[in-house]
Structures are given as structure tokens and as C-alpha cells.
Amino acid sequence: MSKPQARSPRQVVAPKASAEAAVLQELRPGxxxxxxxxxxxxxxxxxxxxxxxxxxxxxxxxxxxxxxxxxxxxxxxxxxxxxxxxxxxxxxxxxxxxxxxxxxxxxxxxxxxxxxxxxxxxxxxxxxxxxxxxxxxxxxxxxxxxxxxxxxxxxxxxxxxxxxxxxxxxxxxxxxxxxxxxxxxxxxxQAEVAACLRQGKALQLTRTPLAELWRHPLHTRELGSQITNVLRCLHLEASGYQVTVTELVGWEHSMKNELIIARYTGQKKRSAAERLRAILQEFGLEQGLGARFGVE
Missing domain, CATH: 3.40.50.150 (Vaccinia Virus protein VP39)
Known part of the structure; x- marks a missing residue:
């Protein structure tokens, strides 16, 4: 019966070398x-x-x-x-x-x-x-x-x-x-807008059906986050920036995944400033947050 052949040194270190190569493939050149x-x-x-x-x-x-x-x-x-x-x-x-x-x-x-x-x-x-x-x-x-x-x-x-x-x-x-x-x-x-929404919740529920969007605490938090980023984008556009909104990575990697890219063009959009003010008014946020977003 023939004896089993011994592993060569290369075969022994192959798994480690393979693991190192796999890591290096994930790194950027340089x-x-x-x-x-x-x-x-x-x-x-x-x-x-x-x-x-x-x-x-x-x-x-x-x-x-x-x-x-x-x-x-x-x-x-x-x-x-x-x-x-x-x-x-x-x-x-x-x-x-x-x-x-x-x-x-x-x-x-x-x-x-x-x-x-x-x-x-x-x-x-x-x-x-x-x-x-x-x-x-x-x-x-x-x-x-x-x-x-x-x-x-x-x-x-x-x-x-x-x-x-x-x-x-x-x-x-x-x-x-x-x-x-x-x-x-x-x-x-983002928590600031959600806190402002909670403050006027009772009044808003009687005033507009839209208040149902933040009647439950979880919805308040998520809606507050969404409104905050919309206001930020409008503020940037009103200040002369071209704005792109996209995902940073897949949602499986991070729930905080919104990427806002703003490039200065010098063209201040009056329509963005008008929409910014209208959203603040609609959600009862103008007094509390107007100054933060450039609205007097």
C-alpha cells in the first residue's frame, strides 16, 4: 500500500495566505x-x-x-x-x-x-x-x-x-x-423636530388630519427625522447650493443612511426658501426652528 503524500509547505500556509489576500482585496489601492x-x-x-x-x-x-x-x-x-x-x-x-x-x-x-x-x-x-x-x-x-x-x-x-x-x-x-x-x-x-412636534401634538390633532402622521411616538421620531433632512436640503438650496440626496450604503450596514451632497453654485433658489417657510408653518415649527433654517 502506498504511503499518503505529505502536504507541501505551500499547502499548509495556503489558508492564512488566502485570508490575507481576501482582506487586501477589500482595501483601496494605496x-x-x-x-x-x-x-x-x-x-x-x-x-x-x-x-x-x-x-x-x-x-x-x-x-x-x-x-x-x-x-x-x-x-x-x-x-x-x-x-x-x-x-x-x-x-x-x-x-x-x-x-x-x-x-x-x-x-x-x-x-x-x-x-x-x-x-x-x-x-x-x-x-x-x-x-x-x-x-x-x-x-x-x-x-x-x-x-x-x-x-x-x-x-x-x-x-x-x-x-x-x-x-x-x-x-x-x-x-x-x-x-x-x-x-x-x-x-x-435627529430629535429636535420630533420634540417640537410633540409639544403641539394635542392642538395639531384637532386642527389637521396631517397630525395623525405623528400621533404615535415611533412615527413622531421617524417623521421628525424626515422633516429635518428635507428642511436642511431646502435651506442649502435657498443658500445657493445644488443638493443631491442618496444612500450612503445598503440599509443592512446602517440605518442612518441618508447622504446629502451640496455643491455651491451661487444660485439661491427663492422657491426653496418659500417651501421651507411653508413647511415650517404647516407643522407649527416656524417659531421654534425658523432661525435655525434662516427664516426670520
């Missing part, structure tokens, strides 16, 4: 594996778990929308500037720098985050990686408009990935003040 390990998206062994895969998929998909804007704004040797609001651990900022700003050799990313410990960690990581054109500011989004560390005018791109509740509105206000050429926003956890 992506630093060491950076992803530092961000704990990849494990020290170079593995990618399901939660990290979902997070990376969101950031990469967002990068696909931001990269063409950066390419456009980098023309004629311009040094593009980007402010990332509610930066958290700065996954987006670091990956943007690694995939675009590093090779470009110019431009600057500002990460704005209110949690001091995250700002410190991001600053140390940027120093360790040699990402010299990244700055991290320990500020709320609302306070950032007055920060001396930021350019007084002309930030090219404003981003806000899952900036909670009114932080997205503060990011929009920041973009308007800084005359941003583009804004890329993924809103999250």
Missing part, C-alpha cells in the same frame, strides 16, 4: 495597512471582523463621493482644505489623508471633535504617522465657527459623518459661514 491597524479597523494580525468591515465600507463609499470634489478643488495647484465635524476617532480624516492628501503633497484636514481624549489620540497618531497637514481641535461643532485655528474664510469641503442631532445643522452653519464649496453630510439621531 491604502496603508499599518494605518488601518492603528485605527483598529484591522487587527494586529491583519484581520477584518464584520463590524470593522461595515465601518470601512461606509468610509470607502463616502470617499468615492469626496474624491472627485478634491480632484476638482486641487486644480491649478490649489491646496484644498477640509473640515470634518464630529470627527470621533477620525476614521474618515485619516483615510482621506492616506488615500489623497498624502500623495497630493498639499492641503489640510481639520478634525473637529468635542471629546478631548479622542482629539489627543488623533493628534498623537497623526504625529506618529507623519501626517503633518492634519489638525485636531477640541471644540463642539457649534463653537468651531469662531475658532482662531481654522481659516477665517474659504473651507473647500465640510464633512459630517453621523454628527448627531443638531450637530449636522451646526456643520451646515459652519459651511455657510466659511463659504464652503461643497458639503458632504450623513445626518444622525
Amino acid at each position: 491604502q496603508s495597512v499599518e494605518l488601518l491597524k492603528e485605527l483598529h479597523i484591522l487587527t494586529r494580525e491583519g484581520k477584518l471582523n464584520q463590524d470593522s468591515r461595515r465601518k470601512l465600507k461606509q468610509v470607502y463609499h463616502l470617499f468615492q463621493f469626496i474624491e472627485p470634489l478634491l480632484q476638482e478643488f486641487s486644480q491649478n495647484d490649489h491646496a484644498p482644505t477640509l473640515a470634518d465635524h464630529g470627527a470621533g476617532k477620525s476614521y474618515l480624516g485619516f483615510i482621506l489623508y492616506d488615500l489623497y492628501f498624502k500623495a497630493l503633497g498639499r492641503g489640510h484636514i481639520y478634525g473637529i471633535e468635542w471629546r478631548a481624549e479622542l482629539v489627543e489620540k488623533s493628534s498623537l497618531l497623526a504625529q506618529r504617522l507623519g501626517f503633518e497637514r492634519m489638525s485636531f481641535l477640541n471644540l463642539s461643532v457649534a463653537d468651531s465657527t469662531e475658532a482662531a485655528e481654522l481659516p477665517e474664510r474659504s473651507i473647500d469641503i465640510v464633512t459630517a459623518l453621523h454628527a448627531c442631532d443638531t450637530a449636522t445643522d451646526d456643520a451646515i452653519a459652519f459651511g455657510l459661514q466659511k463659504k464652503a464649496r461643497a458639503m458632504v453630510l450623513v445626518p444622525c439621531c
Whole structure:
């Protein structure tokens, strides 16, 4: 009887090599594996778990929308500037720098985050990686408009990935003040409009059948979120931006999935301002939220 043949060394390591190759196939060309390990998206062994895969998929998909804007704004040797609001651990900022700003050799990313410990960690990581054109500011989004560390005018791109509740509105206000050429926003956890709807619920139920849309608490929350984003888009259009609304990724990856992309054209739409005011009036929100959306 013939003896069974021993496995070759190549066969023994094949499963590990195959797993590493599968992970590398999911990364963007030029992506630093060491950076992803530092961000704990990849494990020290170079593995990618399901939660990290979902997070990376969101950031990469967002990068696909931001990269063409950066390419456009980098023309004629311009040094593009980007402010990332509610930066958290700065996954987006670091990956943007690694995939675009590093090779470009110019431009600057500002990460704005209110949690001091995250700002410190991001600053140390940027120093360790040699990402010299990244700055991290320990500020709320609302306070950032007055920060001396930021350019007084002309930030090219404003981003806000899952900036909670009114932080997205503060990011929009920041973009308007800084005359941003583009804004890329993924809103999250809007509660302000829902709270306003609840306050006048009893009166609204007697006044209009539309109040049935927010009679139940779950509907109030969902409708409030929907109205908030509609108002944001109208506010941007009324302020001279062309607005596109799409999905960030598939719903199986995130329920906070609405992506708002606004590009400055300078053409302020009067019809958008009129519709914005009409919606605020219809839902009894004008007094409480008019100023936030530019309605006196």
C-alpha cells in the first residue's frame, strides 16, 4: 500500500495566505495597512471582523463621493482644505489623508471633535504617522465657527459623518459661514423636530388630519427625522447650493443612511426658501426652528 503524500509547505500556509489576500482585496489601492491597524479597523494580525468591515465600507463609499470634489478643488495647484465635524476617532480624516492628501503633497484636514481624549489620540497618531497637514481641535461643532485655528474664510469641503442631532445643522452653519464649496453630510439621531412636534401634538390633532402622521411616538421620531433632512436640503438650496440626496450604503450596514451632497453654485433658489417657510408653518415649527433654517 502506498504511503499518503505529505502536504507541501505551500499547502499548509495556503489558508492564512488566502485570508490575507481576501482582506487586501477589500482595501483601496494605496491604502496603508499599518494605518488601518492603528485605527483598529484591522487587527494586529491583519484581520477584518464584520463590524470593522461595515465601518470601512461606509468610509470607502463616502470617499468615492469626496474624491472627485478634491480632484476638482486641487486644480491649478490649489491646496484644498477640509473640515470634518464630529470627527470621533477620525476614521474618515485619516483615510482621506492616506488615500489623497498624502500623495497630493498639499492641503489640510481639520478634525473637529468635542471629546478631548479622542482629539489627543488623533493628534498623537497623526504625529506618529507623519501626517503633518492634519489638525485636531477640541471644540463642539457649534463653537468651531469662531475658532482662531481654522481659516477665517474659504473651507473647500465640510464633512459630517453621523454628527448627531443638531450637530449636522451646526456643520451646515459652519459651511455657510466659511463659504464652503461643497458639503458632504450623513445626518444622525435627529430629535429636535420630533420634540417640537410633540409639544403641539394635542392642538395639531384637532386642527389637521396631517397630525395623525405623528400621533404615535415611533412615527413622531421617524417623521421628525424626515422633516429635518428635507428642511436642511431646502435651506442649502435657498443658500445657493445644488443638493443631491442618496444612500450612503445598503440599509443592512446602517440605518442612518441618508447622504446629502451640496455643491455651491451661487444660485439661491427663492422657491426653496418659500417651501421651507411653508413647511415650517404647516407643522407649527416656524417659531421654534425658523432661525435655525434662516427664516426670520
